[in-house]
Amino acid sequence: MEIFTALAIGVSFGIGIFQLLRRNLIRSAIGIIIISNAVNLFLLSAGAYQGEVAAYTTVIGQRADALPQALVLTAIVISVGGFAFVLEMLYILSIRYHTSDSDEVNRLKY
């Protein structure tokens, strides 16, 4: 099972970085979302294989570490807010600049 988790994390990182380096602003935003999810998976895997039963239940057995799950939950909530803000800014940028090419959204440099 570890090997599949590791592969999933690696592949998501790869796809995310590939998309991140694209010129299109929307694609690069999607890239950062994929990387962020890969990081969440990675955080979860930091404590995934230590216990057998869920924490804070009455089931008998070795308890799983609940802290990475709490961290991932917090990270997901924060990143949802962040992505909403990114998409909103992209919407405003597309209205003002009529393009999604990152080289043309560059009026601050002179």
Next chain:
Amino acid sequence: MNQLNGYLVLLPILIPLTGAAAGLLMRTRHRLQAGWSFGSMLTSLVFSLTMLYQVWDRSAPIVFQLGGYPAPFGISLVGDLLSATMVVMSQIVLTAGILYALDSKDQVTQYPTFYPLFLMLAAGLTGGMLTGDLFNLFVFTELLVISAAILTSISDDKLGTEAAYKYFYISLLAAIFLLIGTGLLYASYGTLNIAQLAQLIGADNEQALVPIAMVFILAFFMVKSAVIPFHFWQPDFHTAAPTPVHAVLSSVVVKLGIYGFFRMTTLLFVGQAAAIQDLLVVLGVAGIFFGGLGATGTYDAKRMLAYSTLGQLGFILVAIGWGTTLSLIAAIVYAFNHSLLKAAMLMLAGSVASRAPVKTAAFSAIVGLGKSVPLAGVLFLLGSMGLAGIPPTNGFVSKFALFNSGIQAQEYLPLALLALASIITVIYTTRAFQKIWWEPLPESVHPKKYGDRLIAPTILISLCLVLGLWGEPLLQLASATVDWMGLPAEYIQAVLGG
């Protein structure tokens, strides 16, 4: 009494946060909201000064365990001398920023969520400096980043959204770096408490994941304080921000990274500190030259000061990189003084630019505008002297401490480069002064009668003069701080207890 003391660490975070929430309820009554926000920021400043006094007086940190959970399990807030000094520095500038915004002519200050967002930024910055938990640091920096990005995207500058997008994008990447670093450290040591991590890393240096985690956390702090390979967002983002926000961003928000470097080299990665320090010296010298030359080549007063921040941060990085007692003292004094000076100079530039007929701080638009505000000219000249390190301003104290520590450490090559770069500072500040206050006003330009008031920059520059003429207390505070930073075991014991 001990319990009451503990709340002193909580209050500088809690007051701006609740102030922001209550400020949202007052959104229909603008004057009330503005006054309320200024009041909460001022109260918070008073409490952080009390905290600094208590920590310094008892020469022991104040530790508060959130929710009463004991240290490695719950989240601890740690107010030691380094955190307390940095928090006081930040809150002085943040209070001045709100004071400047109170009668700013920018449309953005009329926005119903401007003051709540400003207080959120204050809470995020203070929390990031006071927290003793790696994941909590991530949460607080996200709060800081999103408030700063929103404040810039609603700026009067039409390019504000573009600037905010650049900043937010790179900050999301930085947050991912920190999460990866946190995850690696958790996988290795099974804790997120900075004190316990420092203890475990000190005891067992050989874990395979530690260098990787160190690099990721270092990259996070480098993005936060715009160190050279991660600097590209900084001039763009800071230029487009509204003046009161720009004054805060360019002076204290970038100091979060500086605080992080202090923590990494003296607490978290003491064993690997030499590698970090060598890197910081090289990147610092590069930053000094890049920032100085960039500032000399710009056509916009606010952009010039944003580039200047890159250069001035380089001086602090070099001082941290030398890593001797004297140079760490110099780094703290330099960070403190630079915050006050840079915030004051940005407010002065913004105040002059607010009189321009068009909404910009470009030199072509504000040539000669300073003639009608001679007081701003005097203050700007004092600020330039401070940035360049000429007495009687506090800039002289910090430059003197820095060069003295360099001579003691026998780092002559970086010293020569630093001296050369200091001349560049004189060149660009003199150029700005000449353009704005020396050259005659063009006939065709009719400046506005009223601009932003000069109360906040006057207070900051007076503080700079006081610290320049009577720098002893700050130097003593810095040297007590460095003595404390040399004892990571005591920090660990204070947080973990026992």
